[in-house]
């Protein structure tokens with residue numbers, strides 16, 4: 001109606017608007033719901049053309065009695081087919097003030113876009129969420145061209161405040177989403193988090209969640225939907241939103257299509273159980289189990305990866321004794337101030353580096369594969385060229401030895417009191433790496449070594465074994 005009055009004043013003004021009961025009214029758990037108002041945005045419902053025409057007539061009559069006029073240009077009709085209907089929906093013809101109203105296939109109400117353009121009601125809404133989230137992500141990343149690299153902690157704050165709201169907008173209503181819809185919005189999440197960590201566009205996904213402590217979007221959306229269900233269950237029985245939930249539960253019980261049936265099926269896919277008569281306590285349990293499922297999901301992905309051996313062996317040495325680390329946590333090494341050093345240690349830890357153990361996985365036009373044991377160090381050609389060998393073991397390059405000498409010398413000055421240099425020299429390379437990574441005073445020194453060593457390797461030609469070299473190695477082993 002386009003009235004400039006305040007929303008509250010308008011609600012008071014329109015509070016006596018009602019419609020005549022009709023046999024085709026929408027009934028939610030025994031309560032007829034034929035219209036909703038959000039300030040001056042009015043929506044009328046019915047399950048039939050005749051029922052809706054009767055509501056429109058009631059609206060026109062009320063408006064004329066109250067010196068109001070409905071804006072015909074902003075008034076549209078949407079016709080929704082029944083779920084899984086086999087017959088084509090007939091286009092209804094409805095009138096207001098004697099004029100035929102426009103039939104629309106897409107319309108937003110209270111910021112949620114409903115669309116009948118495709119078979120899924122929410123496709124257009126999800127496309128809009130994706131577009132807005134991508135725009136927000138690109139705007140944030142554009143800042144980098146003015147102020148330099150975005151530190152991960154600040155980037156994470158911006159993700160949660162500026163991008164996540166678009167990626168989860170109205171998911172309480174639309175549900176978690178189909179796989180195709182999730183693919184669209186998850187792509188934005190992955191794109192932004194990879195840029196934040198300085199990883200390439202095809203890096204493994206589990207590390208985005210384990211290192212930044214951000215949930216995969218499909219879990220995050222399910223969590224919000226469960227929290228909303230919990231809120232609905234706390235409402236009085238005659239609250240319209242509670243009536244809608246109760247009706248959805250009744251429909252699910254009779255195996256009919258419903259919002260609750262969909263939520264239950266999404267939960268089942270995550271090994272969470274919801275009953276035929278949900279309670280607040282039951283939802284609280286489901287939420288608690290869901291946070292376990294997220295961690296299991298990320299841990300399983302890390303442990304089953306053939307590339308993430310350094311992450312699989314990660315332990316926390318910050319208090320002296322080695323302890324297991326949380327599966328998901330904002331990692332201390334991401335607070336390294338220098339972008340170059342932070343990226344160097346991140347890429348080595350997450351197997352996104354250019355050492356042969358990773359790079360020779362790819363054929364790059366070669367007619368043969370190179371097994372892991374043949375991806376030898378370009379300097380010594382006796383060990384696999386992998387991070388720990390390059391950082392701490394290889395002695396076949398003078399540059400590497402010089403870098404390592406500088407590293408040990410810096411370390412002497414920064415060691416915490418409960419560690420001595422001989423203790424560290426006695427550790428195996430893997431433990432040494434994780435110890436230095438988990439102690440705030442030594443992580444910069446480790447990162448500097450990573451950057452220097454990677455630079456040395458990148459400036460020397462890689463050793464590419466021939467088929468004969470590979471055969472010789474197999475015979476030797």
Ligand SMILES: [Zn+2]
Pocket residue numbers: 377378379380381382383389393394395396
């Ligand atoms: Zn070597």
